Amino acid sequence: MTDVRVAGVGLTPFGSHPERSGRDLFGEAALRAFEDAAVDRADVEELNYGNFMGALAEHQGHQAPLMAEAAGVSCPATRYESACASAGVAVREAVRTVAAGDADVVLAGGMERMTNLPTDEVTEGLAIAADDLYEVRAGVTFPGAYALMANAYFDAYGGSREDLAHVASKNHENALPNEYAQYRKEVSVAEAMDAPPVAEPLHLYDACPITDGASALVLVSEEYAAEHDLDASVAVTGTGQGTDRMALGDREHLARTPAADDAADAAYADAGVEAADVDVAEVHDCFTIAEVLALESLGLFEPGEGISAAREGITTADGDLPVNLSGGLKAKGHPVGATGGSQIAELTRLLRGDHPNSEHVPDAEVGVAHNAGGTVASAVVHVLEVAE
Amino acid sequence: MSDDGADAADASSPTDRAYAEWLDALADGDGFAVVCPEGHGSLPPRRVCPECGSPELSREPLDETGTVETYSVVHVPSPRFAADAPYATAVVDFGPTRLTGIVRDGGADDEAPAVEIGDTVAVDVGERATDGERLVVFRPADGEPPTEGE
Numbered sequence: 001m002t003d004v005r006v007a008g009v010g011l012t013p014f015g016s017h018p019e020r021s022g023r024d025l026f027g028e029a030a031l032r033a034f035e036d037a038a039v040d041r042a043d044v045e046e047l048n049y050g051n052f053m054g055a056l057a058e059h060q061g062h063q064a065p066l067m068a069e070a071a072g073v074s075c076p077a078t079r080y081e082s083a084c085a086s087a088g089v090a091v092r093e094a095v096r097t098v099a100a101g102d103a104d105v106v107l108a109g110g111m112e113r114m115t116n117l118p119t120d121e122v123t124e125g126l127a128i129a130a131d132d133l134y135e136v137r138a139g140v141t142f143p144g145a146y147a148l149m150a151n152a153y154f155d156a157y158g159g160s161r162e163d164l165a166h167v168a169s170k171n172h173e174n175a176l177p178n179e180y181a182q183y184r185k186e187v188s189v190a191e192a193m194d195a196p197p198v199a200e201p202l203h204l205y206d207a208c209p210i211t212d213g214a215s216a217l218v219l220v221s222e223e224y225a226a227e228h229d230l231d232a233s234v235a236v237t238g239t240g241q242g243t244d245r246m247a248l249g250d251r252e253h254l255a256r257t258p259a260a261d262d263a264a265d266a267a268y269a270d271a272g273v274e275a276a277d278v279d280v281a282e283v284h285d286c287f288t289i290a291e292v293l294a295l296e297s298l299g300l301f302e303p304g305e306g307i308s309a310a311r312e313g314i315t316t317a318d319g320d321l322p323v324n325l326s327g328g329l330k331a332k333g334h335p336v337g338a339t340g341g342s343q344i345a346e347l348t349r350l351l352r353g354d355h356p357n358s359e360h361v362p363d364a365e366v367g368v369a370h371n372a373g374g375t376v377a378s379a380v381v382h383v384l385e386v387a388e
Numbered sequence: 389m390s391d392d393g394a395d396a397a398d399a400s401s402p403t404d405r406a407y408a409e410w411l412d413a414l415a416d417g418d419g420f421a422v423v424c425p426e427g428h429g430s431l432p433p434r435r436v437c438p439e440c441g442s443p444e445l446s447r448e449p450l451d452e453t454g455t456v457e458t459y460s461v462v463h464v465p466s467p468r469f470a471a472d473a474p475y476a477t478a479v480v481d482f483g484p485t486r487l488t489g490i491v492r493d494g495g496a497d498d499e500a501p502a503v504e505i506g507d508t509v510a511v512d513v514g515e516r517a518t519d520g521e522r523l524v525v526f527r528p529a530d531g532e533p534p535t536e537g538e
Contacts, residue, residue: 120467127466133407134431138488138524139462139469139477147460148479155458155505199477200461245438249479249486250430254458 003222003387004098005232008037009345014213014333015182018116022058023070026111029214030071033107037218038230045103047077048094050087050110051337053125057113073107083129084286086110087215088340088371088380094219095239095382104224109216112335122210129374131247143207143287145248145375147199150289152254157304161201164288165192166310168205168330171285174317175327177356182211182333206288211333215341234348238273238383240266246377257376260297264381271383275299279364280350281321282343284372285328294370295323298381317360325350325357340371340380347384406433411522415513419450421484429484451483453529456507459491461500471518476500480509480526487511489524501528
C-alpha cells in the first residue's frame with residue numbers, strides 16, 4: 001500500500017452553462033487540474049469519470065472515451081454511475097487503484113449538464129435515482145424523499161424549519177468568496193423561511209440549485225510525487241463506501257443514513273483517524289436536512305444533535321467545526337455527477353491554504369468529504385490529511 | 389400501457405407484470421408482502437429476501453390498516469404528477485412491510501387531507517389525476533389502531 005497524494009485539482013465555474021457541451025466542461029476541469037498538478041498527461045494510467053444523467057441530458061452514453069479525448073489522455077477510461085455519488089465512487093476507485101500500486105497517476109472526477117433541460121425534465125431525471133416501482137410511481141420526487149426524511153427526523157428528535165434555514169444561510173455565506181460557486185449571494189434565515197414550499201417542510205432555499213459543471217483531480221502515488229518533485233502536500237488517507245436499501249421505506253430508520261455511517265467507519269479506519277480528529281468537512285447538502293444527516297453519520301454529532309449545529313454557530317465559518325466552507329451543494333451548486341470530485345477539490349484547497357476560505361481553518365490537518373447518492377442508498381466518504 | 393388501468397396480462401415487462409399483479413391484489417383488498425422465514429417483509433418482484441438472501445418467500449397479507457411514519461405535502465411535482473399537486477405523500481407501516489403512496493380523503497374531490505405522523509390509514513389503489521395511471525393511495529381509517537403492544 002502506498003500513500004495517495006492529490007497532485008492537482010480542477011473545477012469549472014459551477015452554474016448555468018446550457019450552451020456548453022459536456023466534453024467542453026470536463027475538458028476545462030481536466031486542463032485546470034493538469035496545470036495545478038504540473039503532471040505530464042502522458043503519465044496518466046487511468047481515467048475514472050463520474051456522470052449520472054448524460055444519456056438523458058445530452059443523449060450521450062459511453063462518455064468515458066469521449067472524456068479521455070477531452071482531457072487529452074490516452075488510457076483505459078471508465079464511467080462510474082451512482083446517482084449523485086457518481087464522482088465519489090469514481091474517485092474512490094482511483095484512490096484504491098493508486099493505493100494498491102496498480103497505477104501511479106489516475107485522473108478522476110465527473111461532469112453533469114442539467115440546465116439545458118426544462119426544470120420538469122430535470123425533476124423527472126433526478127427521480128430515476130429512486131425506486132421506480134414503489135417510490136416514483138407513488139409520487140416521490142427527489143425533494144419529496146428528503147422531505148419525508150426531514151419530517152421523520154423532526155418527529156424522532158425535534159427541530160424545526162428554522163434550524164434548516166440556518167444551514168441554508170450558513171452555506172450561502174460561505175459561497176460568497178468562492179469563485180467557483182453558482183450563488184454568491186447572502187440568504188438570510190428570514191428569506192429562507194419565507195420562500196415558497198417545494199415539498200413540505202422543505203422550501204426553495206432548502207434545496208440545492210440545478211447546475212452544470214465538472215471536476216477533475218490528478219491523484220498520484222507518494223513515490224511518483226517524490227520522484228517528480230511535485231507540490232502535493234495533501235494526501236487521501238482513507239476511503240469508505242456504504243450501500244443501503246434503494247427505497248426509503250425499506251430502511252431500518254427513516255431519519256438516519258446508515259450507508260453513510262458505514263462509509264465513514266470504513267474511511268476513518270482506513271485513515272487511522274477518529275471523528276474527533278476532523279477539523280473541516282465538506283458534506284452532501286443537496287437539501288438542508290441532508291447536511292444534518294451527514295454530520296450525524298460522520299460521527300461529528302450524535303443523532304438528534306446535528307439539527308442545531310448551524311444555528312448554534314458550531315459549523316459556521318468561524319465555528320469549531322466549519323462545514324461546507326465551499327458553499328456546499330446548496331450554494332456552490334450540484335452538477336450531480338461532478339459533485340464528489342468537487343468536494344475533494346475544495347477540501348484540498350482548504351487544507352493547502354489556497355482556498356478563499358482557508359483563513360477560517362489555518363491549522364486544519366484532517367478533512368472529511370461525504371458524497372451521497374439518491375436518498376443515501378449510496379454513500380462515499382474520504383479522509384484527507386495534510387501530509388507535509 | 390393499457391388504457392383501462394394496467395391489467396396484469398397487458399403489462400409490458402416481467403417487472404411491470406409483477407407490479408401490476410401486486411396492484412391488482414391491493415385493489416381487491418388482498419394486498420400482500422413477500423416474507424422470508426426470518427420474518428423480513430418486502431415487495432415483489434423478489435427471488436430472494438433482500439435482507440438475508442433466503443429464497444423461501446411466501447405471500448403474507450398486509451395489516452388491514454397502517455400507521456403513517458412520515459409524510460410530505462409535495463408542491464413541485466414531476467411531470468407525471470403535474471395535475472395531482474399539491475398532494476400528500478406518505479410512508480406507512482403495514483406490518484410485514486412499509487408502503488409509500490399518496491394520502492387522499494376519498495371524498496367527492498378526493499383531496500389531500502391533513503396528515504400527521506401516527507395517523508391510521510387503509511390502503512387502496514387510485515388513479516393519477518394527470519394521466520389515469522394507477523397508484524397506491526391511503527385513506528384515513530377510523531377505529532382501532534392495528535395491534536398494540538408488540
